[in-house]
Amino acid sequence: MSSSLNLDAQDVGTVRFSYGDQEIELPLIEGSEGERAIDISALRSRTGMITIDEGFVNTGSTRSSITFLDGEKGILRYRGYAIEDLAANCDFVEIAYLLINGELPNADQATEFRSGIRDHTMIHEDMRSFYNGFPRDAHPMAILSSVVGALSTFYQDSMQVDDPDQVEISIYRLLAKLPTIAAYSYKKSMGQPFMYPSNDLSYCENFLHMMFATPAEDHVVDPDFAEALNLLLIVHADHEQNCSTSTVRMVGSSNANLFASISAGIGALWGPLHGGANEACVNMLEQIAADGGNVKKYVDMAKDKNSNFRLMGFGHRVYKNFDPRAQIIRACCDKLLAKLKIDDPLFEVAQQLQEVALKDEYFVERKLYPNVDFYSGVIYRAMGIPVQMFTVLFAIGRLPGWIAHWKELHANPRNRINRPRQVYTGQTSRKTVPVEQR
Ligand code: ACO
Numbered sequence: 001m002s003s004s005l006n007l008d009a010q011d012v013g014t015v016r017f018s019y020g021d022q023e024i025e026l027p028l029i030e031g032s033e034g035e036r037a038i039d040i041s042a043l044r045s046r047t048g049m050i051t052i053d054e055g056f057v058n059t060g061s062t063r064s065s066i067t068f069l070d071g072e073k074g075i076l077r078y079r080g081y082a083i084e085d086l087a088a089n090c091d092f093v094e095i096a097y098l099l100i101n102g103e104l105p106n107a108d109q110a111t112e113f114r115s116g117i118r119d120h121t122m123i124h125e126d127m128r129s130f131y132n133g134f135p136r137d138a139h140p141m142a143i144l145s146s147v148v149g150a151l152s153t154f155y156q157d158s159m160q161v162d163d164p165d166q167v168e169i170s171i172y173r174l175l176a177k178l179p180t181i182a183a184y185s186y187k188k189s190m191g192q193p194f195m196y197p198s199n200d201l202s203y204c205e206n207f208l209h210m211m212f213a214t215p216a217e218d219h220v221v222d223p224d225f226a227e228a229l230n231l232l233l234i235v236h237a238d239h240e241q242n243c244s245t246s247t248v249r250m251v252g253s254s255n256a257n258l259f260a261s262i263s264a265g266i267g268a269l270w271g272p273l274h275g276g277a278n279e280a281c282v283n284m285l286e287q288i289a290a291d292g293g294n295v296k297k298y299v300d301m302a303k304d305k306n307s308n309f310r311l312m313g314f315g316h317r318v319y320k321n322f323d324p325r326a327q328i329i330r331a332c333c334d335k336l337l338a339k340l341k342i343d344d345p346l347f348e349v350a351q352q353l354q355e356v357a358l359k360d361e362y363f364v365e366r367k368l369y370p371n372v373d374f375y376s377g378v379i380y381r382a383m384g385i386p387v388q389m390f391t392v393l394f395a396i397g398r399l400p401g402w403i404a405h406w407k408e409l410h411a412n413p414r415n416r417i418n419r420p421r422q423v424y425t426g427q428t429s430r431k432t433v434p435v436e437q438r
Contacts, residue, residue, distance in 0.1 A: 182393075
């Protein structure tokens with residue numbers, strides 16, 4: 001696999017700051033889509049000051065050539081290709097290749113990549129016995145993160161971060177094994193035997209087969225489900241410096257191996273403010289449906305500043321116009337629900353919630369639109385995927401993005417261990433007193 005790192009931010013001048021009677025000029029750089037950033041890396045050495053930006057709302061952590069998004073205009077592009085174009089014309093495995101290698105594969109490259117993944121879909125038999133140790137009600141994200149971390153114990157031959165061959169085999173292993181690890185965690189929760197991967201199936205079909213087939217009864221994968229899953233994985237595949245990707249980069253910056261870095265990213269994704277939102281969203285819809293479907297009550301609660309309640313699946317740190325991923329999967333959601341003719345009060349609630357919130361002044365003013373998690377949860381539910389698996393599916397989708405960022409970080413000559421500073425606000429120097437005097 002070749003790497004195509006292109007760090008092409010340009011120096012476009014300087015910015016001058018004054019403080020007291022001092023003046024300082026800092027470099028201004030511009031990315032290929034015109035965003036500008038002040039390079040403050042020399043600020044502390046020149047002034048003794050640092051910048052502070054809690055939650056990194058306004059801080060660029062790196063130059064990156066993988067994904068571009070413009071939250072104001074609702075644009076998302078992987079390696080320059082619009083998400084709408086990719087979703088209409090490619091499958092998830094091609095997208096994984098694109099993100100990781102920088103270009104869409106030609107026919108030979110695609111064949112080689114798919115076969116490289118197929119070669120590694122099974123997990124070590126000893127690894128299967130891990131599952132015996134997990135409680136049956138363990139959350140599958142906890143299992144996913146643990147088992148992916150444990151890959152480092154099985155593949156000690158591929159942990160050198162500066163050896164391209166070792167990195168390449170780790171990439172194949174991760175892409176191939178994550179669906180197997182994920183499906184086994186579901187089987188464990190059901191008390192059903194694990195189903196081995198079927199390498200004659202596509203990436204998405206194989207996952208659905210491992211989820212829903214049993215040794216007693218084969219399962220014919222519904223092509224519409226495989227298509228919907230393919231779409232969902234594509235729209236989740238990367239999203240630049242989000243919380244889990246930043247985690248993967250941060251862990252990777254210490255030269256931790258790929259398995260350890262991805263395992264940490266899975267932990268970050270689990271949180272309900274990030275990937276866990278799809279699960280939280282369906283739980284919320286269920287709560288509203290069980291409470292008589294009074295959508296207005298919950299919209300009012302989300303607006304009430306005395307309540308901590310938020311409408312899950314609404315709002316986004318970056319998209320302040322619309323979430324292009326949500327638009328793509330909304331169509332898929334409508335199609336699937338129409339085909340399945342499911343009579344589920346939850347879908348009715350989702351529909352009403354969307355309508356009420358989109359017209360409500362509070363949501364309009366704050367630019368809070370349904371995000372990708374709002375529709376993905378509804379689609380997964382329609383496909384019969386249990387709610388605890390939703391974020392696991394997000395992880396399978398996000399894996400190529402995490403890998404691409406991890407690779408980019410290591411190919412970047414500017415890479416240094418990520419180590420932010422702080423403004424200390426605790427006690428100033430003091431001395432201990434004997435315990436009886438405290
Ligand atoms: N429901 C009600 N009010 C909301 C919501 C919501 N879902 N989201 C934001 N707000 C309000 C806030 O209360 C705040 O109001 P204020 O200005 O009156 O104080 C304003 O909108 C701005 O919100 P912030 O929290 O400052 O926005 P931030 O960018 O920090 O948070 C986030 C973004 C975490 C996604 C937030 O919108 C949220 O909690 N949404 C629900 C969880 C969710 O769906 N997460 C999935 C994100 S997509 C993903 O990870 C793939």
